[in-house]
Structures are given as C-alpha cells and as structure tokens.
Amino acid sequence: MAEFKRIGLVGRPGSDRSLYTLQRLIQYLQSRGIDIILDDDIAKSLGEAQLPSADGETLGKTCDLVIVVGGDGSLLGAARSLAKYNVPLLGVNRGRLGFLTDITPEDIEDKVAEVLAGKYLMESRFLLDTSVVRQGKVIGGGDALNDVVIHPGRFIRMIEFELYIDGQFVYSQRSDGLIVSTPTGSTAYALSGGGPIMHPKLDAIVIVPMNPHTLSSRPIVVDGNSEIRINVGEHNRAYPHVTCDGQNHVVTNPGDEIHIHKKPHKLHLIHPLNHNFYETCRTKLGWGSRLGE
Incomplete structure (x- = not known):
C-alpha cells in the first residue's frame, strides 16, 4: 500500500x-x-x-x-x-x-x-477523450469521466446523425441526441435516459439514444476500446452541442465528425x-x- x-x-x-x-x-x-x-x-x-x-x-x-x-x-x-x-x-x-x-x-x-x-480499496476508472473534427481539423473537444452527450442545445429540435463503431456503420438516427457513457457514468445521465447500470470494473462503453424517433432504437454496450464516430447530418436545422461531463461545450456544424475513445490515463479512486x-x-x-x- x-x-x-x-x-x-x-x-x-x-x-x-x-x-x-x-x-x-x-x-x-x-x-x-x-x-x-x-x-x-x-x-x-x-x-x-x-x-x-x-x-x-x-x-x-x-x-x-x-x-x-x-x-x-x-x-x-x-x-x-x-x-x-x-x-x-x-x-x-x-x-x-x-x-x-x-x-x-x-x-x-x-x-x-x-x-x-x-x-x-483502490479502483481504476477510465475516461473518454472527445474531439470534434471539421473539414479534417480538430476544432474542440474535452475529457469525460461520466459521459459525452450530443444534444440540440437550447432549442428543442431533433437532430440527425450517423453512428459508426470501429469504422463500421451502425445506424442513422433522428433523436434529441445521444449519450456515450463510461461505467462510471452509467448511474448518471445515461441511467435517466434508460441505459443499463454497469459495474465500474467493466471495460465497456454504453451508447444511449435520447428520445429516438423509432421504437427500435435501444442502448448498445460496446467494448471499452471501441472507436466511436458520430457524423452530424448535412441537413440538420439545429447545430448539435457536444458536452463532456456537463462542462466542456462545443457547438457543431452540419457535416462535422465527433470522435470518442478511451483515454490512455486512468483515474485511481480510493474507497x-x-x-x-x-x-x-x-x-x-x-x-x-x-x-x-
């Protein structure tokens, strides 16, 4: 010790x-x-x-x-x-x-x-690294121990986007947004959005749709080392916001890409x-x- x-x-x-x-x-x-x-x-x-x-x-x-x-x-x-x-x-x-x-x-x-x-007791928790890419250049981002949330900002308006995991297309969606959460954040905003509770020791990420415009959209749990990419729809009337742990805010434009992956450094939490x-x-x-x- x-x-x-x-x-x-x-x-x-x-x-x-x-x-x-x-x-x-x-x-x-x-x-x-x-x-x-x-x-x-x-x-x-x-x-x-x-x-x-x-x-x-x-x-x-x-x-x-x-x-x-x-x-x-x-x-x-x-x-x-x-x-x-x-x-x-x-x-x-x-x-x-x-x-x-x-x-x-x-x-x-x-x-x-x-x-x-x-x-x-010493426990390790991983964080998420987020970057917003516009025409090949990073224009903003942040770190999150709990979650990265893509949402419409102040205006109540559905947003359109595409989800890719490890380069593979998953789906396109119209919804109020998306919550990408660590196990630590699974008992926070993701839980309110209908996501599962994940034990902190799990090496996994949960992706929770926010009020999707289809009943078939459900939370997805993926490997913690997954590379997640969200393409903001070209025809969005809203300008989706990206928020990390409710703090760092980046406003996206139609056509921007949001990249999310695990950070190399872990939080060491004592209990x-x-x-x-x-x-x-x-x-x-x-x-x-x-x-x-």
Missing part, C-alpha cells in the same frame, strides 16, 4: 459546508504531521495564508493523494484534471447523491485514518475497505433491502 506524506485538498469554493469540512480535514491532517497543499481557489475561499497552495498541475505532480470535498461534480472535475498524473483521489461527500464521494463528513477522521494506515458498489446503488437509488429488514 502507498504511503501518503503529502496530500492535496480540493473542494467547492462556494460551498460553506465544503469549506467547514475542509477546515476539519486540515486540522486532522496537521495533527498527523501530514504535508498539505491546498488548491488555489480553496486557499482563497478559506483565507488560508499559512499553508502552501498550488494549481491543479502542481497538485498532480507533487502530491501522493488528493482529497476532494464536495459532490460528484467536484470529483469529476478533479478527475479530468488530475488523472494524467496518476495521483489517487479520495472523495468526501458534501453533495447530494455521492456515487463517487463516498466518505460522509461525520466519518472523516476515522476513514482518513484508515486510508493513512493503508486500509483502503474505504467497506465500500460496496451494490450497497451504494441500494442506498442512492432506493433499491429494496433484504426481506424482513
């Missing part, structure tokens, strides 16, 4: 709950003699001048572990910027669902103590020893407990 001597702290600067939890975390880590580096935005929000602060690149290069305090969105943002540095992330939940940030604020000291003692994916699903999604309970 890795030994964590220098820990970076990331969170939601505008959240009082996150900042309070970060202050508790700082006090605890200092009592353990751990070197702490704050994210620049967090340092400003806390008014903390005694501890060193740094940008995401420096955190990724110098820290043994980064603890993210916030919701799943905070961890998604940290994952996109830090995965390439192979620094593991640990999430403390100060959001709503908390599929990725699975330590509760009440358990911070106990659970972080276990992690520092080497008692934890407490008692982490159980199915228990998380039961708790967060309201699944039934054991009979008689």
Whole structure:
C-alpha cells in the first residue's frame, strides 16, 4: 500500500459546508504531521495564508493523494484534471447523491485514518477523450469521466446523425441526441435516459439514444476500446452541442465528425475497505433491502 506524506485538498469554493469540512480535514491532517497543499481557489475561499497552495498541475505532480470535498461534480472535475498524473483521489461527500464521494463528513477522521494506515480499496476508472473534427481539423473537444452527450442545445429540435463503431456503420438516427457513457457514468445521465447500470470494473462503453424517433432504437454496450464516430447530418436545422461531463461545450456544424475513445490515463479512486458498489446503488437509488429488514 502507498504511503501518503503529502496530500492535496480540493473542494467547492462556494460551498460553506465544503469549506467547514475542509477546515476539519486540515486540522486532522496537521495533527498527523501530514504535508498539505491546498488548491488555489480553496486557499482563497478559506483565507488560508499559512499553508502552501498550488494549481491543479502542481497538485498532480507533487502530491501522493488528493482529497476532494464536495459532490460528484467536484470529483469529476478533479478527475479530468488530475488523472494524467496518476495521483489517487479520495472523495468526501458534501453533495447530494455521492456515487463517487463516498466518505460522509461525520466519518472523516476515522476513514482518513484508515486510508493513512493503508486500509483502503483502490479502483481504476477510465475516461473518454472527445474531439470534434471539421473539414479534417480538430476544432474542440474535452475529457469525460461520466459521459459525452450530443444534444440540440437550447432549442428543442431533433437532430440527425450517423453512428459508426470501429469504422463500421451502425445506424442513422433522428433523436434529441445521444449519450456515450463510461461505467462510471452509467448511474448518471445515461441511467435517466434508460441505459443499463454497469459495474465500474467493466471495460465497456454504453451508447444511449435520447428520445429516438423509432421504437427500435435501444442502448448498445460496446467494448471499452471501441472507436466511436458520430457524423452530424448535412441537413440538420439545429447545430448539435457536444458536452463532456456537463462542462466542456462545443457547438457543431452540419457535416462535422465527433470522435470518442478511451483515454490512455486512468483515474485511481480510493474507497474505504467497506465500500460496496451494490450497497451504494441500494442506498442512492432506493433499491429494496433484504426481506424482513
């Protein structure tokens, strides 16, 4: 097990709950003699001048572990910027669902103590790399831990496109768009769109149509190493948007190509020893407990 001597702290600067939890975390880590580096935005929000602060690149290069305090969105943002540095992330939940940030604020000291003692589970999650190509040139793109979504933007209007997987034509479609999701994102927007729940260990990608104009269109699960290409229809009246994890936005033109594939760097996510994916699903999604309970 890795030994964590220098820990970076990331969170939601505008959240009082996150900042309070970060202050508790700082006090605890200092009592353990751990070197702490704050994210620049967090340092400003806390008014903390005694501890060193740094940008995401420096955190990724110098820290043994980064603890993210916030919701799943905070961890998604940290994952996109830090995965390439192979620094593991640990999430403390100060959001709503908390599929990725699975330590509760009440358990911070106990659970972080276990992690520092080497008692934890390490899990690898892959991200998606997206690029939009116009007349042979890349005009934009982004990374996604959850999903890449092609949608009509502000206007409620069907879009037309063609789907290719590993160079093979799959179908043309008229719909509100398409969700291309990792196993991590299968419990997010893809689930709302009727996609399957995939275990995080699966090396697979799910493609979920959004309100397709045919009853025969269903989600497709493909190999995680697949090369996915979406050709935006030449006769679209809408200009489809490409969104990665709800953040990076690229507006396409008719005739553009959207290329999606797995990134080479994986996110290393740390969980407490008692982490159980199915228990998380039961708790967060309201699944039934054991009979008689």
